[in-house]
Amino acid sequence: MPTTYSVFDIAGPIMVGPSSSHTAGAVKIGQLARAIYDSTPEKVVFQLHGSFGTVTKGHATDRALLAGIMKFKTSDPRIKDAFKEAKKRHIEYEFQVVDLGPKFHPNTVRVILQKGDKTMSITGSSIGGGNVMICQVNNFDVDIRAMAGKYKSIIVSHESSNRSLEELTAYLIKKGHHIANVQTSKINSHAMSIVNIVKKHLTLNEVLALEQIPGIEFVRSLTKLAH
Amino acid sequence: MSYMFKNADQLLKLCKKLKKPLSEIVIRYEMEVADSSRKEVMDKMRKVVAVMKEAINGGIYEPKKSLSGMSGGGAGKLMKYFQKKKGRTYLNELAIRAMTYAIATGETNACMGRIAAFPTAGGSGVIPGVIMAIKEIDKLSEDKVLRGLFTAAGIGIIIAENATLSAAAAGCQAEVGAANACAAAAAVEMRGGKPEQAMTAAAMAMKSALGLACDPLGGLVEVPCIKRNALGTQHALGAADLALSGIVSYIPFDEVVEAMWNIGKLMSPKIRETALGGLAVTPTGMRIRAKLGLPALKKSHLLE
Ligand code: SF4
Numbered sequence: 001m002p003t004t005y006s007v008f009d010i011a012g013p014i015m016v017g018p019s020s021s022h023t024a025g026a027v028k029i030g031q032l033a034r035a036i037y038d039s040t041p042e043k044v045v046f047q048l049h050g051s052f053g054t055v056t057k058g059h060a061t062d063r064a065l066l067a068g069i070m071k072f073k074t075s076d077p078r079i080k081d082a083f084k085e086a087k088k089r090h091i092e093y094e095f096q097v098v099d100l101g102p103k104f105h106p107n108t109v110r111v112i113l114q115k116g117d118k119t120m121s122i123t124g125s126s127i128g129g130g131n132v133m134i135c136q137v138n139n140f141d142v143d144i145r146a147m148a149g150k151y152k153s154i155i156v157s158h159e160s161s162n163r164s165l166e167e168l169t170a171y172l173i174k175k176g177h178h179i180a181n182v183q184t185s186k187i188n189s190h191a192m193s194i195v196n197i198v199k200k201h202l203t204l205n206e207v208l209a210l211e212q213i214p215g216i217e218f219v220r221s222l223t224k225l226a227h
Numbered sequence: 228m229s230y231m232f233k234n235a236d237q238l239l240k241l242c243k244k245l246k247k248p249l250s251e252i253v254i255r256y257e258m259e260v261a262d263s264s265r266k267e268v269m270d271k272m273r274k275v276v277a278v279m280k281e282a283i284n285g286g287i288y289e290p291k292k293s294l295s296g297m298s299g300g301g302a303g304k305l306m307k308y309f310q311k312k313k314g315r316t317y318l319n320e321l322a323i324r325a326m327t328y329a330i331a332t333g334e335t336n337a338c339m340g341r342i343a344a345f346p347t348a349g350g351s352g353v354i355p356g357v358i359m360a361i362k363e364i365d366k367l368s369e370d371k372v373l374r375g376l377f378t379a380a381g382i383g384i385i386i387a388e389n390a391t392l393s394a395a396a397a398g399c400q401a402e403v404g405a406a407n408a409c410a411a412a413a414a415v416e417m418r419g420g421k422p423e424q425a426m427t428a429a430a431m432a433m434k435s436a437l438g439l440a441c442d443p444l445g446g447l448v449e450v451p452c453i454k455r456n457a458l459g460t461q462h463a464l465g466a467a468d469l470a471l472s473g474i475v476s477y478i479p480f481d482e483v484v485e486a487m488w489n490i491g492k493l494m495s496p497k498i499r500e501t502a503l504g505g506l507a508v509t510p511t512g513m514r515i516r517a518k519l520g521l522p523a524l525k526k527s528h529l530l531e
Contacts, residue, residue, distance in 0.1 A: 004231075007257040008271060010383035010392070011345045011376060014278050017336030018293070018448045020348055058295050058447050058519045060339055080339040 014075045015130075021107060022052070022059030025126030027079065030068015032134050032144070033111040033122040036155060036220050041113035043092040044069055050106035052126070053097035062095050065109060074130070104135070140185040140192035144222065152197050156210075157217040160191040164215030171213070172197065175206060190217075230255040233388050235426050235480040238381060242422040249412065249422050250374035253381035272373050278343045279332070279355040285340050286331025293337035295519065298449045302331035318461070321364040325460035329356030333453030345376075346383045346392045349399075349441075349448045350406035352456030354379050357410035357463050361417050371417055378416045379409035382429050382480075389481065390488035394441035395500040397491025403455050404436030404487065407462040408480075414467035430476035430483045432466040437483075438490050440498035442505025445515040451506055 015024050034040075046065050048056060056062050063082035070085060072078055078085055086093055100108060105125035112121045123136035134144040137155060144153050158164045169179060177197045184193040202221040210219040230252055232238040241252045257268045287306060292299040309316055309323045316323055329352030336342045342351050358375045361367065386392060386405045394402045411428035420428075436459075444450040470476075476483070497504030502521075506512055508529055517523065 004260055005384045005387050006260050007253060007380040010380045011275050012343050014343050016339055016341050017348055054520050058445055060294060075341055077341050
Protein backbone atom coordinates (compact mmCIF):
# COMPACT_ATOMS: atom_id res chain seq x y z
CA MET A 1 0.00 0.00 0.00
CA PRO A 2 1.42 3.39 -0.91
CA THR A 3 2.29 5.55 2.05
CA THR A 4 1.25 8.76 0.34
CA TYR A 5 -1.95 8.82 -1.64
CA SER A 6 -2.36 10.93 -4.72
CA VAL A 7 -5.73 12.62 -5.20
CA PHE A 8 -6.08 10.45 -8.31
CA ASP A 9 -5.65 7.19 -6.39
CA ILE A 10 -8.96 8.22 -4.83
CA ALA A 11 -10.54 10.05 -7.79
CA GLY A 12 -10.01 7.12 -10.17
CA PRO A 13 -8.85 5.00 -11.85
CA ILE A 14 -10.92 5.49 -14.94
CA MET A 15 -12.00 2.01 -15.94
CA VAL A 16 -14.61 -0.01 -17.75
CA GLY A 17 -16.84 -1.92 -15.35
CA PRO A 18 -18.12 -3.96 -13.79
CA SER A 19 -15.35 -5.48 -11.68
CA SER A 20 -11.79 -4.51 -10.92
CA SER A 21 -10.52 -8.07 -10.53
CA HIS A 22 -12.66 -9.92 -13.09
CA THR A 23 -12.72 -7.22 -15.77
CA ALA A 24 -9.82 -4.77 -15.34
CA GLY A 25 -7.51 -7.56 -14.08
CA ALA A 26 -8.47 -9.81 -17.00
CA VAL A 27 -7.65 -7.03 -19.47
CA LYS A 28 -4.21 -6.71 -17.88
CA ILE A 29 -3.49 -10.44 -18.14
CA GLY A 30 -4.45 -10.30 -21.82
CA GLN A 31 -2.13 -7.31 -22.36
CA LEU A 32 0.75 -9.10 -20.66
CA ALA A 33 0.21 -12.29 -22.64
CA ARG A 34 0.19 -10.26 -25.86
CA ALA A 35 3.35 -8.41 -24.83
CA ILE A 36 5.19 -11.60 -23.98
CA TYR A 37 4.09 -13.29 -27.23
CA ASP A 38 5.16 -10.11 -29.01
CA SER A 39 2.90 -10.23 -32.05
CA THR A 40 -0.76 -10.38 -32.97
CA PRO A 41 -1.83 -14.02 -32.81
CA GLU A 42 -4.03 -15.72 -35.40
CA LYS A 43 -5.65 -17.84 -32.75
CA VAL A 44 -5.98 -17.63 -28.97
CA VAL A 45 -7.28 -20.29 -26.62
CA PHE A 46 -8.21 -19.17 -23.12
CA GLN A 47 -8.31 -21.91 -20.51
CA LEU A 48 -10.32 -20.53 -17.62
CA HIS A 49 -9.60 -21.92 -14.18
CA GLY A 50 -11.48 -21.55 -10.87
CA SER A 51 -13.83 -18.60 -10.53
CA PHE A 52 -12.54 -17.23 -13.83
CA GLY A 53 -14.38 -20.19 -15.32
CA THR A 54 -17.56 -19.77 -13.28
CA VAL A 55 -18.25 -16.03 -13.19
CA THR A 56 -17.01 -15.27 -16.69
CA LYS A 57 -20.35 -14.22 -18.12
CA GLY A 58 -21.44 -11.85 -15.38
CA HIS A 59 -18.14 -10.01 -15.32
CA ALA A 60 -17.33 -10.17 -19.03
CA THR A 61 -14.02 -11.79 -18.18
CA ASP A 62 -13.98 -13.41 -21.63
CA ARG A 63 -14.29 -10.13 -23.53
CA ALA A 64 -11.84 -8.45 -21.18
CA LEU A 65 -9.17 -11.10 -21.84
CA LEU A 66 -9.64 -10.82 -25.57
CA ALA A 67 -9.52 -7.02 -25.33
CA GLY A 68 -6.18 -7.27 -23.56
CA ILE A 69 -4.82 -9.45 -26.38
CA MET A 70 -5.74 -6.58 -28.73
CA LYS A 71 -3.82 -4.16 -26.46
CA PHE A 72 -6.95 -2.26 -25.29
CA LYS A 73 -6.48 -0.34 -22.06
CA THR A 74 -8.61 -1.04 -18.96
CA SER A 75 -10.60 2.13 -19.71
CA ASP A 76 -11.25 1.35 -23.39
CA PRO A 77 -14.99 1.40 -24.14
CA ARG A 78 -14.43 -1.11 -26.96
CA ILE A 79 -13.89 -3.86 -24.37
CA LYS A 80 -17.56 -4.75 -24.55
CA ASP A 81 -17.33 -5.20 -28.32
CA ALA A 82 -14.18 -7.31 -28.05
CA PHE A 83 -15.68 -10.26 -29.95
CA LYS A 84 -16.54 -8.06 -32.91
CA GLU A 85 -13.19 -6.26 -32.75
CA ALA A 86 -11.38 -9.61 -32.78
CA LYS A 87 -13.27 -10.73 -35.89
CA LYS A 88 -12.29 -7.49 -37.61
CA ARG A 89 -8.67 -8.27 -36.83
CA HIS A 90 -9.06 -11.91 -37.95
CA ILE A 91 -8.18 -13.25 -34.52
CA GLU A 92 -9.82 -16.60 -33.83
CA TYR A 93 -10.64 -17.29 -30.18
CA GLU A 94 -11.88 -20.10 -28.02
CA PHE A 95 -12.74 -20.37 -24.34
CA GLN A 96 -12.40 -23.59 -22.36
CA VAL A 97 -13.23 -24.20 -18.72
CA VAL A 98 -10.43 -26.26 -17.19
CA ASP A 99 -9.00 -27.29 -13.85
CA LEU A 100 -5.34 -26.32 -13.72
CA GLY A 101 -5.00 -27.83 -10.25
CA PRO A 102 -4.82 -26.50 -6.69
CA LYS A 103 -1.46 -24.84 -7.26
CA PHE A 104 -3.15 -21.91 -9.02
CA HIS A 105 -5.05 -18.92 -7.65
CA PRO A 106 -8.84 -19.18 -8.16
CA ASN A 107 -8.80 -16.34 -10.69
CA THR A 108 -6.43 -17.85 -13.24
CA VAL A 109 -6.33 -18.23 -16.99
CA ARG A 110 -3.90 -19.99 -19.31
CA VAL A 111 -3.64 -18.13 -22.59
CA ILE A 112 -2.36 -20.11 -25.58
CA LEU A 113 -1.39 -17.91 -28.51
CA GLN A 114 -0.75 -19.24 -32.00
CA LYS A 115 0.44 -17.88 -35.30
CA GLY A 116 1.83 -20.16 -37.99
CA ASP A 117 4.05 -22.57 -36.12
CA LYS A 118 4.78 -20.15 -33.28
CA THR A 119 2.87 -21.21 -30.15
CA MET A 120 3.23 -19.91 -26.64
CA SER A 121 1.30 -20.39 -23.42
CA ILE A 122 1.09 -17.79 -20.70
CA THR A 123 -0.65 -18.34 -17.38
CA GLY A 124 -1.80 -15.39 -15.30
CA SER A 125 -3.80 -14.75 -12.11
CA SER A 126 -5.87 -11.75 -11.05
CA ILE A 127 -4.91 -11.35 -7.42
CA GLY A 128 -7.22 -8.54 -6.31
CA GLY A 129 -8.05 -4.89 -6.89
CA GLY A 130 -7.03 -5.11 -10.55
CA ASN A 131 -3.51 -6.32 -9.73
CA VAL A 132 -2.29 -9.34 -11.67
CA MET A 133 0.68 -11.70 -11.89
CA ILE A 134 1.98 -13.96 -14.63
CA CYS A 135 2.87 -17.30 -13.05
CA GLN A 136 3.91 -19.45 -16.02
CA VAL A 137 5.38 -18.90 -19.45
CA ASN A 138 5.44 -22.08 -21.59
CA ASN A 139 5.13 -24.21 -18.43
CA PHE A 140 8.13 -22.53 -16.79
CA ASP A 141 7.23 -21.11 -13.39
CA VAL A 142 7.75 -17.36 -13.20
CA ASP A 143 6.51 -14.52 -11.01
CA ILE A 144 5.88 -11.35 -12.93
CA ARG A 145 3.77 -8.73 -11.17
CA ALA A 146 2.27 -5.96 -13.20
CA MET A 147 1.82 -3.44 -10.44
CA ALA A 148 2.60 0.22 -10.90
CA GLY A 149 6.14 -0.60 -11.76
CA LYS A 150 8.96 -0.52 -9.31
CA TYR A 151 10.74 -3.07 -11.46
CA LYS A 152 10.83 -3.44 -15.19
CA SER A 153 10.81 -7.10 -16.10
CA ILE A 154 12.75 -8.72 -18.90
CA ILE A 155 11.79 -12.25 -19.90
CA VAL A 156 14.58 -14.34 -21.34
CA SER A 157 14.16 -17.75 -22.92
CA HIS A 158 17.55 -19.46 -23.11
CA GLU A 159 19.60 -22.68 -22.92
CA SER A 160 19.81 -23.98 -19.40
CA SER A 161 23.60 -23.65 -19.21
CA ASN A 162 24.34 -20.41 -17.38
CA ARG A 163 26.65 -18.99 -20.03
CA SER A 164 24.09 -17.12 -22.11
CA LEU A 165 22.45 -15.59 -19.04
CA GLU A 166 25.83 -14.46 -17.71
CA GLU A 167 26.59 -12.81 -20.99
CA LEU A 168 23.18 -11.10 -20.92
CA THR A 169 23.61 -9.67 -17.42
CA ALA A 170 27.12 -8.50 -18.27
CA TYR A 171 25.72 -6.64 -21.27
CA LEU A 172 22.99 -4.99 -19.16
CA ILE A 173 25.50 -3.82 -16.57
CA LYS A 174 27.77 -2.49 -19.29
CA LYS A 175 24.79 -0.50 -20.63
CA GLY A 176 24.27 1.09 -17.22
CA HIS A 177 21.25 -0.93 -16.03
CA HIS A 178 20.80 -1.91 -12.41
CA ILE A 179 19.69 -5.49 -11.94
CA ALA A 180 17.42 -5.94 -8.92
CA ASN A 181 17.08 -9.71 -9.16
CA VAL A 182 17.04 -12.69 -11.51
CA GLN A 183 14.76 -15.73 -11.23
CA THR A 184 15.40 -18.77 -13.41
CA SER A 185 13.26 -21.82 -13.95
CA LYS A 186 14.62 -24.83 -15.87
CA ILE A 187 13.04 -27.73 -17.70
CA ASN A 188 15.56 -30.19 -19.22
CA SER A 189 18.00 -28.27 -21.41
CA HIS A 190 15.91 -25.11 -21.59
CA ALA A 191 15.33 -22.26 -19.14
CA MET A 192 13.23 -19.17 -18.67
CA SER A 193 14.61 -16.27 -16.65
CA ILE A 194 12.99 -13.12 -15.37
CA VAL A 195 15.48 -10.31 -14.97
CA ASN A 196 14.14 -7.34 -13.05
CA ILE A 197 15.89 -4.07 -13.68
CA VAL A 198 15.36 -0.76 -11.90
CA LYS A 199 15.07 2.83 -13.12
CA LYS A 200 15.94 2.81 -16.83
CA HIS A 201 13.86 1.07 -19.49
CA LEU A 202 15.41 -1.30 -22.00
CA THR A 203 15.57 0.14 -25.51
CA LEU A 204 14.49 -1.79 -28.57
CA ASN A 205 18.09 -1.86 -29.84
CA GLU A 206 19.23 -3.35 -26.56
CA VAL A 207 16.59 -6.07 -26.85
CA LEU A 208 17.77 -6.89 -30.36
CA ALA A 209 21.39 -6.97 -29.25
CA LEU A 210 20.52 -9.35 -26.41
CA GLU A 211 18.76 -11.70 -28.80
CA GLN A 212 22.06 -12.03 -30.74
CA ILE A 213 23.74 -13.70 -27.75
CA PRO A 214 24.30 -17.41 -28.53
CA GLY A 215 21.91 -19.70 -26.66
CA ILE A 216 19.23 -17.05 -26.25
CA GLU A 217 15.96 -17.87 -27.97
CA PHE A 218 14.09 -14.64 -27.28
CA VAL A 219 14.06 -11.58 -25.02
CA ARG A 220 10.91 -9.64 -24.09
CA SER A 221 10.87 -6.36 -22.28
CA LEU A 222 7.65 -5.58 -20.42
CA THR A 223 8.40 -1.91 -19.96
CA LYS A 224 5.79 -0.98 -22.56
CA LEU A 225 3.06 -1.92 -20.14
CA ALA A 226 3.61 0.91 -17.74
CA HIS A 227 0.39 2.94 -17.61
CA MET B 228 5.67 25.27 2.96
CA SER B 229 4.20 21.77 2.92
CA TYR B 230 0.53 21.00 2.37
CA MET B 231 0.73 17.35 3.37
CA PHE B 232 -1.96 16.04 5.69
CA LYS B 233 -2.78 12.59 6.96
CA ASN B 234 -5.97 13.24 8.89
CA ALA B 235 -8.84 15.69 9.29
CA ASP B 236 -7.20 17.48 12.17
CA GLN B 237 -4.10 18.33 10.12
CA LEU B 238 -6.18 19.30 7.11
CA LEU B 239 -8.36 21.67 9.14
CA LYS B 240 -5.27 23.25 10.71
CA LEU B 241 -3.90 23.99 7.25
CA CYS B 242 -7.23 25.54 6.22
CA LYS B 243 -7.23 27.73 9.30
CA LYS B 244 -3.64 28.82 8.92
CA LEU B 245 -4.07 29.83 5.28
CA LYS B 246 -7.71 30.89 5.57
CA LYS B 247 -8.52 28.67 2.58
CA PRO B 248 -11.23 26.11 1.84
CA LEU B 249 -10.54 22.37 1.96
CA SER B 250 -10.32 22.15 -1.82
CA GLU B 251 -7.45 24.63 -1.99
CA ILE B 252 -5.32 22.64 0.45
CA VAL B 253 -6.09 19.41 -1.40
CA ILE B 254 -5.09 20.97 -4.73
CA ARG B 255 -1.79 22.14 -3.25
CA TYR B 256 -1.31 18.73 -1.59
CA GLU B 257 -1.61 17.08 -5.01
CA MET B 258 0.78 19.57 -6.63
CA GLU B 259 3.27 18.63 -3.94
CA VAL B 260 2.71 14.84 -4.07
CA ALA B 261 2.73 14.57 -7.86
CA ASP B 262 5.29 17.33 -8.32
CA SER B 263 2.95 18.97 -10.83
CA SER B 264 1.76 22.42 -11.77
CA ARG B 265 -1.66 23.69 -10.78
CA LYS B 266 -2.75 23.43 -14.40
CA GLU B 267 -1.68 19.78 -14.69
CA VAL B 268 -3.57 18.85 -11.55
CA MET B 269 -6.72 20.71 -12.64
CA ASP B 270 -6.57 19.21 -16.14
CA LYS B 271 -6.36 15.74 -14.69
CA MET B 272 -9.51 16.36 -12.67
CA ARG B 273 -11.22 17.74 -15.79
CA LYS B 274 -10.72 14.31 -17.36
CA VAL B 275 -12.43 12.73 -14.38
CA VAL B 276 -15.35 15.15 -14.81
CA ALA B 277 -15.63 14.27 -18.51
CA VAL B 278 -15.84 10.56 -17.70
CA MET B 279 -18.44 11.23 -15.00
CA LYS B 280 -20.65 13.19 -17.37
CA GLU B 281 -20.34 10.58 -20.09
CA ALA B 282 -21.29 7.82 -17.62
CA ILE B 283 -24.33 9.79 -16.39
CA ASN B 284 -25.58 10.58 -19.88
CA GLY B 285 -25.03 7.06 -21.10
CA GLY B 286 -26.96 5.64 -18.16
CA ILE B 287 -29.94 7.96 -18.70
CA TYR B 288 -30.19 8.28 -22.47
CA GLU B 289 -28.81 4.97 -23.69
CA PRO B 290 -30.16 2.58 -21.09
CA LYS B 291 -29.08 -1.03 -21.40
CA LYS B 292 -29.76 -4.12 -19.39
CA SER B 293 -26.70 -5.38 -17.55
CA LEU B 294 -25.17 -8.74 -18.50
CA SER B 295 -26.87 -10.39 -15.53
CA GLY B 296 -30.22 -8.79 -16.34
CA MET B 297 -30.54 -7.41 -12.79
CA SER B 298 -30.22 -3.72 -13.61
CA GLY B 299 -30.69 -1.08 -16.29
CA GLY B 300 -33.15 1.68 -17.12
CA GLY B 301 -33.67 2.92 -13.55
CA ALA B 302 -32.18 6.37 -14.08
CA GLY B 303 -34.50 7.19 -16.97
CA LYS B 304 -37.49 5.94 -15.00
CA LEU B 305 -36.72 8.22 -12.08
CA MET B 306 -36.23 11.22 -14.35
CA LYS B 307 -39.57 10.66 -16.08
CA TYR B 308 -41.33 10.20 -12.76
CA PHE B 309 -40.04 13.56 -11.57
CA GLN B 310 -41.16 15.33 -14.74
CA LYS B 311 -44.62 13.78 -14.49
CA LYS B 312 -45.06 14.74 -10.83
CA LYS B 313 -44.33 18.41 -11.57
CA GLY B 314 -42.54 19.06 -8.32
CA ARG B 315 -44.85 16.93 -6.18
CA THR B 316 -42.19 14.40 -5.19
CA TYR B 317 -41.14 14.01 -1.55
CA LEU B 318 -37.63 15.10 -2.37
CA ASN B 319 -36.73 18.29 -4.19
CA GLU B 320 -35.32 18.51 -7.67
CA LEU B 321 -31.69 18.61 -6.57
CA ALA B 322 -32.11 15.48 -4.48
CA ILE B 323 -33.91 13.60 -7.25
CA ARG B 324 -31.26 14.58 -9.76
CA ALA B 325 -28.53 13.38 -7.40
CA MET B 326 -30.23 9.99 -7.18
CA THR B 327 -30.80 9.87 -10.93
CA TYR B 328 -27.13 10.51 -11.69
CA ALA B 329 -25.95 8.03 -9.08
CA ILE B 330 -28.14 5.32 -10.60
CA ALA B 331 -27.05 6.26 -14.11
CA THR B 332 -23.38 5.89 -13.13
CA GLY B 333 -23.98 2.52 -11.46
CA GLU B 334 -25.95 1.27 -14.46
CA THR B 335 -23.20 2.36 -16.82
CA ASN B 336 -20.67 0.44 -14.73
CA ALA B 337 -22.88 -2.65 -14.67
CA CYS B 338 -23.11 -2.78 -18.45
CA MET B 339 -19.42 -2.25 -19.03
CA GLY B 340 -19.39 1.46 -19.59
CA ARG B 341 -16.53 3.68 -18.52
CA ILE B 342 -16.58 5.19 -15.04
CA ALA B 343 -14.23 6.92 -12.65
CA ALA B 344 -13.80 4.60 -9.68
CA PHE B 345 -14.12 7.47 -7.18
CA PRO B 346 -13.49 6.31 -4.52
CA THR B 347 -14.11 2.74 -5.83
CA ALA B 348 -16.04 1.18 -8.72
CA GLY B 349 -18.85 0.05 -6.39
CA GLY B 350 -19.29 3.43 -4.71
CA SER B 351 -18.77 5.46 -7.85
CA GLY B 352 -22.30 6.91 -8.13
CA VAL B 353 -22.58 9.07 -5.02
CA ILE B 354 -19.96 11.72 -5.72
CA PRO B 355 -20.90 12.56 -9.33
CA GLY B 356 -24.58 12.34 -8.32
CA VAL B 357 -24.29 14.94 -5.58
CA ILE B 358 -21.77 17.23 -7.26
CA MET B 359 -23.39 17.34 -10.71
CA ALA B 360 -26.86 17.90 -9.25
CA ILE B 361 -25.60 20.83 -7.16
CA LYS B 362 -23.78 22.26 -10.16
CA GLU B 363 -26.93 22.24 -12.28
CA ILE B 364 -29.42 23.49 -9.72
CA ASP B 365 -27.10 26.17 -8.29
CA LYS B 366 -25.79 26.99 -11.80
CA LEU B 367 -22.17 26.79 -10.71
CA SER B 368 -19.05 27.20 -12.83
CA GLU B 369 -16.75 24.35 -13.83
CA ASP B 370 -14.23 25.61 -11.28
CA LYS B 371 -16.71 25.01 -8.45
CA VAL B 372 -17.24 21.46 -9.66
CA LEU B 373 -13.50 20.80 -9.70
CA ARG B 374 -13.24 22.22 -6.19
CA GLY B 375 -16.04 19.97 -5.01
CA LEU B 376 -14.19 16.98 -6.40
CA PHE B 377 -10.91 17.96 -4.73
CA THR B 378 -12.69 18.36 -1.40
CA ALA B 379 -14.26 14.94 -1.87
CA ALA B 380 -10.86 13.45 -2.71
CA GLY B 381 -9.37 15.03 0.42
CA ILE B 382 -11.91 13.17 2.56
CA GLY B 383 -11.14 9.98 0.63
CA ILE B 384 -7.43 10.39 1.31
CA ILE B 385 -8.10 10.66 5.04
CA ILE B 386 -10.21 7.48 4.99
CA ALA B 387 -7.68 5.53 2.88
CA GLU B 388 -4.84 6.76 5.07
CA ASN B 389 -6.42 5.90 8.44
CA ALA B 390 -8.75 3.03 7.58
CA THR B 391 -9.50 1.59 4.13
CA LEU B 392 -11.59 2.06 1.01
CA SER B 393 -11.74 -1.66 0.34
CA ALA B 394 -14.98 -3.57 0.87
CA ALA B 395 -12.97 -6.77 1.13
CA ALA B 396 -11.36 -5.24 4.20
CA ALA B 397 -14.25 -3.36 5.85
CA GLY B 398 -17.51 -3.92 3.98
CA CYS B 399 -19.68 -1.38 2.20
CA GLN B 400 -19.22 1.25 4.90
CA ALA B 401 -15.76 1.67 3.35
CA GLU B 402 -17.13 2.03 -0.18
CA VAL B 403 -20.57 3.66 -0.28
CA GLY B 404 -20.16 4.92 3.30
CA ALA B 405 -16.89 6.56 2.34
CA ALA B 406 -18.40 7.99 -0.84
CA ASN B 407 -21.23 9.53 1.20
CA ALA B 408 -18.73 11.23 3.49
CA CYS B 409 -16.72 12.54 0.52
CA ALA B 410 -19.85 13.92 -1.17
CA ALA B 411 -21.20 15.47 2.04
CA ALA B 412 -18.06 17.55 2.54
CA ALA B 413 -18.10 18.63 -1.10
CA ALA B 414 -21.76 19.68 -0.82
CA VAL B 415 -20.99 21.88 2.17
CA GLU B 416 -18.10 23.61 0.45
CA MET B 417 -20.05 24.11 -2.79
CA ARG B 418 -22.67 26.07 -0.83
CA GLY B 419 -20.00 28.19 0.87
CA GLY B 420 -19.80 26.37 4.20
CA LYS B 421 -16.71 26.49 6.38
CA PRO B 422 -14.06 23.72 6.41
CA GLU B 423 -15.19 22.64 9.91
CA GLN B 424 -18.76 22.34 8.64
CA ALA B 425 -17.62 20.25 5.69
CA MET B 426 -15.78 17.92 8.07
CA THR B 427 -18.83 17.71 10.32
CA ALA B 428 -20.96 16.72 7.34
CA ALA B 429 -18.43 14.02 6.42
CA ALA B 430 -18.52 12.73 9.99
CA MET B 431 -22.32 12.60 10.09
CA ALA B 432 -22.61 10.91 6.70
CA MET B 433 -20.05 8.30 7.66
CA LYS B 434 -21.69 7.69 11.05
CA SER B 435 -24.95 6.81 9.32
CA ALA B 436 -23.27 4.15 7.21
CA LEU B 437 -21.25 2.45 9.95
CA GLY B 438 -21.61 -1.32 9.95
CA LEU B 439 -22.90 -1.46 6.38
CA ALA B 440 -22.33 -4.95 4.97
CA CYS B 441 -20.97 -5.67 1.51
CA ASP B 442 -23.34 -8.36 0.24
CA PRO B 443 -23.71 -8.08 -3.54
CA LEU B 444 -25.84 -10.67 -5.34
CA GLY B 445 -23.67 -13.09 -7.27
CA GLY B 446 -20.65 -10.94 -6.45
CA LEU B 447 -21.74 -8.46 -9.14
CA VAL B 448 -21.62 -4.73 -8.49
CA GLU B 449 -25.37 -4.25 -9.10
CA VAL B 450 -27.71 -5.29 -6.29
CA PRO B 451 -27.80 -3.65 -3.77
CA CYS B 452 -24.95 -1.42 -4.94
CA ILE B 453 -26.68 0.83 -7.47
CA LYS B 454 -29.62 1.85 -5.30
CA ARG B 455 -27.39 2.04 -2.27
CA ASN B 456 -25.43 4.70 -4.16
CA ALA B 457 -28.69 6.51 -4.97
CA LEU B 458 -29.78 6.64 -1.34
CA GLY B 459 -26.22 7.43 -0.32
CA THR B 460 -26.57 10.78 -2.07
CA GLN B 461 -29.40 11.55 0.35
CA HIS B 462 -27.20 10.82 3.34
CA ALA B 463 -24.66 13.21 1.88
CA LEU B 464 -27.14 16.00 1.14
CA GLY B 465 -28.88 15.56 4.49
CA ALA B 466 -25.59 15.65 6.36
CA ALA B 467 -24.62 18.81 4.44
CA ASP B 468 -27.86 20.55 5.44
CA LEU B 469 -27.40 19.54 9.06
CA ALA B 470 -23.85 20.89 9.07
CA LEU B 471 -24.77 24.11 7.27
CA SER B 472 -27.48 24.75 9.88
CA GLY B 473 -24.74 24.88 12.51
CA ILE B 474 -25.25 21.45 14.03
CA VAL B 475 -21.89 19.97 15.00
CA SER B 476 -20.89 16.29 14.97
CA TYR B 477 -20.29 15.28 18.57
CA ILE B 478 -17.62 12.87 17.35
CA PRO B 479 -14.89 14.36 15.14
CA PHE B 480 -14.35 12.87 11.67
CA ASP B 481 -11.00 11.29 12.52
CA GLU B 482 -12.62 9.32 15.33
CA VAL B 483 -15.50 8.23 13.09
CA VAL B 484 -12.96 6.88 10.59
CA GLU B 485 -11.28 5.00 13.42
CA ALA B 486 -14.64 3.53 14.40
CA MET B 487 -15.31 2.47 10.82
CA TRP B 488 -12.00 0.61 10.71
CA ASN B 489 -12.70 -0.99 14.04
CA ILE B 490 -16.12 -2.20 12.88
CA GLY B 491 -14.60 -3.48 9.64
CA LYS B 492 -12.22 -5.69 11.59
CA LEU B 493 -15.17 -7.04 13.61
CA MET B 494 -17.14 -7.95 10.47
CA SER B 495 -17.33 -11.55 9.26
CA PRO B 496 -15.57 -12.08 5.93
CA LYS B 497 -18.92 -13.34 4.62
CA ILE B 498 -20.14 -9.76 4.44
CA ARG B 499 -16.93 -8.39 3.00
CA GLU B 500 -17.20 -8.71 -0.78
CA THR B 501 -17.30 -12.51 -0.87
CA ALA B 502 -21.04 -12.70 -1.66
CA LEU B 503 -21.45 -15.32 1.08
CA GLY B 504 -23.76 -13.44 3.43
CA GLY B 505 -26.58 -10.93 3.76
CA LEU B 506 -28.57 -10.13 0.63
CA ALA B 507 -26.28 -12.37 -1.45
CA VAL B 508 -27.63 -15.50 0.27
CA THR B 509 -31.34 -14.68 0.28
CA PRO B 510 -33.51 -16.93 -1.94
CA THR B 511 -33.23 -14.27 -4.65
CA GLY B 512 -29.47 -14.12 -4.16
CA MET B 513 -29.29 -17.92 -4.45
CA ARG B 514 -31.23 -17.84 -7.72
CA ILE B 515 -28.72 -15.36 -9.12
CA ARG B 516 -25.86 -17.58 -7.93
CA ALA B 517 -27.37 -20.51 -9.82
CA LYS B 518 -27.95 -18.40 -12.93
CA LEU B 519 -24.31 -17.28 -12.95
CA GLY B 520 -23.11 -20.84 -12.47
CA LEU B 521 -21.64 -20.20 -9.02
CA PRO B 522 -21.48 -23.24 -6.74
CA ALA B 523 -24.60 -23.69 -4.57
CA LEU B 524 -24.33 -22.97 -0.85
CA LYS B 525 -25.57 -25.39 1.80
CA LYS B 526 -28.35 -24.27 4.15
CA SER B 527 -25.96 -24.73 7.08
CA HIS B 528 -23.69 -22.09 5.57
CA LEU B 529 -26.18 -19.36 6.39
CA LEU B 530 -25.79 -19.67 10.14
CA GLU B 531 -22.22 -20.85 10.52
S1 SF4 C 1 -22.32 -3.87 -1.52
FE1 SF4 C 1 -20.17 -4.31 -1.82
S2 SF4 C 1 -19.86 -4.34 -4.03
FE2 SF4 C 1 -21.79 -3.28 -3.61
S3 SF4 C 1 -21.23 -1.11 -3.46
FE3 SF4 C 1 -21.23 -1.92 -1.42
S4 SF4 C 1 -19.11 -2.47 -1.11
FE4 SF4 C 1 -19.34 -2.25 -3.31
